[in-house]
Amino acid sequence: MASDTALQVLRRLDTGPRGLTDTEATARLTAVGENTPSRAHTTSWPRLCATGLRDPFTAVLLCLGLVSALVASWGTAAVILALVAVSCALRAGGEHRAD
Incomplete structure (x- = not known):
């Protein structure tokens, strides 16, 4: 052809x-x-954020944040969980733009 x-x-x-x-x-x-062209399937924001948690570094940070919360180190837990949230949001935004 x-x-x-x-x-x-x-x-x-x-x-x-x-x-x-x-x-x-x-x-x-x-x-x-x-x-x-057919309409492309777009992934929802919650699913994009959830896939961001599959990154090993983010998963370790999430575990550390949860452990910090369990031992009542609220300041450390808040900072670590905020970093996890920012990481997931940035990853989801990048994947959304790439799609």
């Missing part, structure tokens, strides 16, 4: 060098529908 000539491509598409007439274009639009 990559080595097809222009004439072969036009024949395969059932058209000519000048394109389709208005009548042919209307008939094809009615028969086939509009040439629009």
Whole structure:
């Protein structure tokens, strides 16, 4: 297919060098529908944030924050959990932009 000539491509598409007439274009639009790309599936923000927790460094930080909370070191726990939240938010934002 990559080595097809222009004439072969036009024949395969059932058209000519000048394109389709208005009548042919209307008939094809009615028969086939509009040439629009399908809507891409987007991942929800909570799921993007949850996938950020799969990063080993973030998971270790989360465990450390929970241990700090268990031993009632509230300041340390708050700082560590804030870092985990920021990390997840930044990762989710980056993945959202990449999609």
